[in-house]
Amino acid sequence: MATRQSKARPRILRSVLENGASTALAAVLLIAWQVAVPLLGISEFVLPTPWAIIARIWNDFALLMQHAYVTGLEVVFGFGIAVLVGVPTGLTIFYSRLFEKAVYPLLVALQTIPKVVLAPLLVLYLGYDWAPKIFLAFLISFFPIVISTVVGLQTLEKAMVDLLRSMGATEMQTFFKLRLPTALPSIFGGFKVAISLAVIGAVIGEYVAAQRGLGYLQLQASSQFDTTLSFAAVVVISAMGVLMFSAVSFVESKVVFQREEAK
């Protein structure tokens, strides 16, 4: 108990210092930006000040949220489908020798293709509405989920499986009591990579052809030399990425055993 407390104090102090340091640095950079723009006579069409971007987000909040809602849904659906398809695909690769030999190398090879270059083709095949954006978000987040699932399942020691077998466990019991809990940290690592990529996928899809969404809004703004709105869209897209990532992290903290806690 005593050791725990004496350890906790410097840790809190350190985290305050570290967070404080990064906040301070960010503040300094923002202020420098704010001051430099008028000082160097940079036009607001080229680079708006941070304050102008914040003011714009405030003024056009309803508009931004209307488009954020569309992009957000695309991300959630694309990622959701990637989870629903990716995890079972990973399981099948793990359990089926044939599937592993036939499909896994192909998936690994396909993963190296930059998925965003498929965006124009997807529009061609799937139209201008939700479908190509959701599909791109799905496609781009699918691979990390499959691979992290397979890798997570493969990390298990054979002796552990023997232990459960010696108790008379069925494969179903071994899966739920041992394999899945062992693989979960890796699987959630994949989810976190995937959710960030899904945001990129949805926005790129909107760049190519759309009537709604933050990517569309940003493109519109740029074509009208409304750089401030374009920056505002960037901020909202980033915020959305952070929010989605935090949501996955939150679920992870509820589902996955925290190694740190036990230390």
Added chain:
Amino acid sequence: MSAAMEVVGVATAQRTGKMAKGVAVHIEGVTKVYETRQGDEILALERTDLTIEPSEFVAVVGPSGCGKSTLLGLIAGLIPATSGRILLDGAEVTRPHPQTGVVFQSDLLLQWRTVTENILLPIEIKRRHTADYLPRVEQLLEQVGLQGFDSKYPTELSGGMRQRVAICRALVQQPGLLLMDEPFGALDALTREQMIMDLQAMWLSAGNTVLFITHGIEEAIFLADRVIVMSPRPGRVDLSLKIDIERPRRWKDHIDPRFVDYVAQVRKIFEAKGVLTER
């Protein structure tokens, strides 16, 4: 030979009194050939015969690679025999027998489960009510000196404590046959000494059959009713040495003339086989 075994059987039955519920093990001409990935064949165990009486404590010593873990895996029903057969209470082993508990060299505790949850794992697997076993868990933890640690996680325990939990897990369902593969190999000398004494006490009160695999000659002689000496490549039984030292044994029995003589007998075999050489 069979007369001698009869005597052992009677002696163990007397000692354990009402709790003579150990499983009888018969190994008949068992051979195990492994196939490596390169397609080579490795003869790990050759035509091995071994009988273990109910409630007998048998220790197996032998150099690394002589097939001790293979023997244990075969009895546990984890590895299929290439030829020959293994009977537990007269029934041939084709898959893990519900009466066996296994302790491996490493503790193999599940990190995300508390001590109690780890110990209850075999009960969950057998779909019994875990609540019924909570008093049993308490009793086991007390026997190994871990009372109060029930809700700790494995990472909060030392290596010795973790191995104790692994032993409790193997014993929770009161198995008729306890298989232990170098359970104390990774422990420091002091912890190991304590665990040896605790194991003897637990076995004396439980009365199950034990197969205990070890590298330690002294450890084997101290604990066992009978020590089996194996030699390598191909693995086979070289000597079956009955240990006539009364129970419960005390640590000072290590300097008993009989004990010293048993050690010398085992060492002689290893020297003859070139496992031990004096330079």
